[in-house]
Amino acid sequence: MLLKFATVSALLTVIPGPNALLVARNALVARALALAAAAGTAAGALTWGIAASIGLATLLHRSSQLYEAVKLLGAAYLIYLGAAAIWSTVRHRRNGADEAAPLAPEPVEDGAPPARRSPAAAFRAGFVSDVLNPKTGVFYAAIVPQLLPDSFPVFTGTMLFATVDALVTLSWFAIVSLLVARLSGLLTARVIRIAERCTGTVLIALGIRTAVAEA
Template sequence: MITAALAFAVAAMIVNVVPGLDTFLVLRTSAVRGRGCGLAAALGVMAGCAVWGLATAVGLTALLTASHVAYTAVRVCGAAYLVWLGATALWRGRGKAEAEPVELSVAAGRRAAFRAGLGTNLLNPKAGIFYMSLVPQFMPQGAPVFGTTVLFTAIDVVELAVWFWLVSGAAAAMGERLRRPSFRRRMERLSGVAFLGFAANLLADRP
């Protein structure tokens, strides 16, 4: 089991550090709204991964590949959510940036960041397929499926926590140096276009 867990940890880390929607969301949120919001977004992503992992452990994610309707429903909802995030970012990046109340930036901002991280992960069927396709490859023969899947999910979430901690710190440091209204507007516009691109890619995907 130790050998299998180590092998899974290496494979999962390779997948986690490849630039994707989750990393982009944490990076963008940290640069624009600070590390606190970036870590809140990361926590949302990790919560989504935990849900997908548990769903895989009980066999629910198999529905995504077995049912075209289920996969398409999650995919379309995910794309719609990304379009909403993209449109919101583009709207914020328009014209002259307005100052936000402190309580909105800190309290509501972190809650919104958490919801964004959770939503983008849970509404991305690729996240579920990741666990369903990767976990069985490292499952030791005769090992309990539920317990092993939960263990592998925990390993992945811990690795994500370390990775997002590094990403959020670097992005927040960059944002502090460039925390000007013009920089924030450009970041919001870039983020909006990127979210729309992720939405188009998700819509084009097929199970």
């Protein structure tokens, strides 16, 4: 039961998407930021598990209006993150930063220049991005009932699945964090800012695609 669910969760997690982009974006600046974003995404998975255990995910699955509302909120948030990523690099350059110097982390907000993003902001971005993805809720509503034995308590089983999903998510994105962070150590600040703009553009594109996609 758990192995089957973990396999499905892993297959869906490794597919590139907004969460992977958020983790990679933060890993370009600092590994700690990427791990914070990964932890936020895992916390979002646990939140959806709680929602599924009390029936909210099923309600989302059955209500097209609710699904559409969550989907549009998620799309707007992706567009906001993408625009913030692009604007932060523009503002950083206007402030006269040295393009060849490494980026030294300073703890402020996510909309600030990439060098000044805080772990708390990275965690929040990962969490909100996952919570505002209605497909995660539909995943719990559609998959969990099929794998959960009839004799097993719904709340306990759903939370067990959610914990497995969160651990799979955290493990995979931790690997992504380490790989991208190691690569970023070979890059100049200018190249990192270009990569920031690219990820920002892709996040905006994903947000637009999410907004116009059919449920």
